[in-house]
Amino acid sequence: MKIGLIGYQGSGKSTLFEWLTGVAADPALAHASQSAMATVPEPRVAALCEIYHPKKITQAAIELVDTAGLSRTHEGNAARLAQIREAGCLLLVVDAFTRDSQPLADVRGFYEDFLLADMEIVSGRVERLRESVKKARPSRDAELAELAALEPLLTALESGTPVAESGLNDEQLKVTRSFRLLTEKPRFVLFNVADDETDAERFVDELRKSSPHARAAAVPASLELELSRMTPEEREAFREEMGVGGADRDGLIQNLMDASGQMLYFTAGEKEVRTWMFRQGGTALEAADNIHSDLARGFIRAEVMQCADLIDAGSEREIKARGQVRQEPKDYVVQDGDILNIKFSV
Incomplete structure (x- = not known):
């Protein structure tokens, strides 16, 4: 990130x-x-190390x-x-x-700079499309669709509305993804x-x-x-x-x-205790891919326990005895503080 x-x-x-x-x-x-x-500080790492005594500690940054x-x-x-x-x-x-x-005037000035920079990108693309669609070519229909998506966005920017407040539809999100607009x-x-x-x-x-x-x-x-x-x-x-x-x-x-829309989940064992940065709302399948693409490709299920529960239990054996280890499917939404053990077969 x-x-x-x-x-x-x-x-x-x-x-x-x-x-x-x-x-x-x-x-x-x-x-x-x-x-x-x-490095993103994470006080729970020390408690996990007391449980696993890992050979290696890796923290997200x-x-x-x-x-x-x-x-x-x-x-x-x-x-x-x-x-x-x-x-x-x-x-x-x-x-x-x-x-x-x-x-406060400086903060407003930043927002103006972001709007101007975004308008420069969007207006440049709109102008090129307007010229291009005048000619008959195989891509004309796609360009007309892109132009129809961008023109309302340009109008919004010119009126001072940032992209984040424009309520973009799926088509607008698609055509602006590569722009990396600042007001978004x-x-x-x-x-x-x-x-x-x-x-x-x-x-x-x-x-x-x-x-x-x-x-x-x-x-x-x-x-x-x-x-x-x-x-x-x-x-x-x-x-x-x-x-x-x-x-x-x-x-x-x-x-x-x-603020970036990120959170941390953990993987933990005797070899390594590690924190992973991950988007809020991401799934277990995405988290598996975040660790290694092989885990996502052969995903079977995610064994999940909450860090706080494990620390309270003091060991994996005890947390399993308490019934606090869950088996979750690939569409499970990962929570901050989850400890994941991805079961997979490749």
Whole structure:
């Protein structure tokens, strides 16, 4: 899963990138993009390790992509935003630490940039189709159908309606899938506040007055990055003395995963305890394919137990004795915290 970091120049986007991934931004890539992985923290792994004592532990990770800073004049932003069209979620980094910053105006500016970038793609395709259907050719009927699907979408974008709110039908979803439209993607707003900010949540509260369901958080990224470079003892002493810091990095990563429509399931045994990132609402067959295509091809059933139940039971033998291990078919919808054992035959 890719998370695209977007921010206007000077918003502290690269500082946040380093805090979340531990990888410093490369100045040579200031006008391009840079990616690094951030492990998704999962406290249940430690409890599973107490049960299985595995030889190996593997945890799922999200890929964070830092992009070139956007311009507030919108000039050239469409090209910069093209770098993150493959991302599954957008992390909007907003300057809330400088004296003259206008955080909510910046959020609105992002939305305008996304609309303009999407309109550029859709209108370009519509114009090409309008020219193409004037000529008799074997593909004309298919092009007419695509044009009929795209024209209402273009009208919606021109009126300021994002794709996510346009109620796309199946045909529109089909013809726009390859466009990777920005206004269709889930978003998470991160207000980068000053080190001495005493009421960081006010920015989140203000945003939710106009966007009640907005996913957002407020963090002093510069301070948290400096704290992360200290030893645990130094960090704790600094926090106690200054009364600052302590943002929940792990919680933020988990929130980003959730905003992306992803969750975690487990595979567990003496060889390995592993977390797998997976789309919310996905089936057991898809989860099997996520592990290995052979498991999906020869799928028989999924042996499923909930992580919390196993931890409470203390062993596989006990959880089976309690009758809490289920046999599920391929269309079973996997739940967060499921431990899967795929039975298959190839």
